[in-house]
Amino acid sequence: MAKETKNYSRRDFLKTSGIATGALIGGGIIGGLIGANSNNNNASSNAPAPSGEQHGEGSAGGVRGLIFFKNDAEFQILANATERIFPEDDLGPGAIGLGVPYFIDKQLAGAYGENSKEYMQGPFEEGQTTQGYQSRLKRNEMFRQGLQLMQQEAQSRFETDFVELEGEQMDEILTAFQEDEIEMKGVSALFFFKLLRMATLEGAYADPIYSGNEGMEGWKMKGFPGHQASYINQIESEEYVEIEPKSLGMQH
Template identity: 65%
Template sequence: MVNEKKGVSRRDFMKTTGIATGTLIGGGIIGGLVGYNVNRDKGTTNTTGNQKGNNSSGQTADHPVNVGLKFFSTMTAFNVLSQATERIFPEDDIGPGAIGLGVPYFIDNQLAGAYGMNAKEYMQGPFADGATTQGYQSRLTRAEIFTQGIAKLDEEARTRYQMGFAELEPEQMDEILTAFQKGEVEMLAVTSDFFFKLLRQATLEGAYADPIYSGNQNMEGWKMKGFPGHQMSYIAQIENEEFQKIEPQSISSMTH
């Protein structure tokens, strides 16, 4: 049984977001996760004795030190991103959260490439406020939206609590993320709820993408869902009527 002090469990997360059935609930994660999760422990001590969040070196704890950043130019912005993704996909007794899965590095890599530049999408005007069902409507690229959104997260934290976002208590982060999810924070050429949707989507993609894209570290995201990853073949298992538990495999580990 999940410790009550942990707040929302991984199973609750799956139920709330509809991930277990392969869909996402239109209302989003907020309400089922951020906000509801305010009773989580203030920090989780790692093997070095540091708590997750900012440390004296300026780097977020538990991040692999041999992985460089491709998009973010400062650790301050990267730490804001890291803590925001961790509140959306938190660690619990079932498995690691966004930071442990390397999600911030996944997003950093994506923003530095075609995803961040909207390279494969039509980005010409005219630009008008569209309905929520119309998808991407902003004149800004994802890279520009994330840059502005992360700066706004930090700005909102300093306005409300006179501290940077990554230095806040979990319930304070949740309060600010909830304001973004509700579209209450003013942004330029984009709404804060649209930025939150991009952040939430990228967080989930980073948790479950193939590890070659820098997220889903050690395939832990797949292991939590019992997903086998990329197998060369299922010939040995396909006729077996019993449930088969298969160790997941990444594209990078496949032989040719």
């Protein structure tokens, strides 16, 4: 029996369900949509330029560079992985267009990546999937290991680099992480996948001053007004009011 072809957009799901509104969720619901994207083109064609080449313009008009990643190959793996989780479609840009890889790069170089504000002493026991952080590894160490394993899986399964894979092949590897089929040291593959997915969504919807949500396009897709100084002129309106979003960087 032939498998039914479904014209299904993960972004349609995000928009209609209301999950990606800033109150980000855990669990497997968004990650479970991997493979549902009907566009299986090679995602590497949209990857951001490496740090040694031409960069895109940041929200403030500055030239963008890398902070945590010193290896352009690792950064390209990250970029393509985030694009598969949050793809470009008819509703707007995907993770790459929103600058999500740069957001994650900046976060991994700071307190988030270094776990500098968290208790990181032993004992380190293997926790349940419902528990929080249990690893001796810092988040940036988890990301680095996870991206290296994505590359190894691409070489092992398809005999090519991760960034050269077709979309469905990338999805296969990401799904293997989500289903905890990949062996990682000091952390489970599932926990790493949850971090990657959460960081991708945070980069898509965080204030642009943190280097993601380029042009506030993530907010525009959700109709979110951002950080308005006041709603005094709209609060009594009986009609739906569309408000141009504002970033913290636009406040005076």
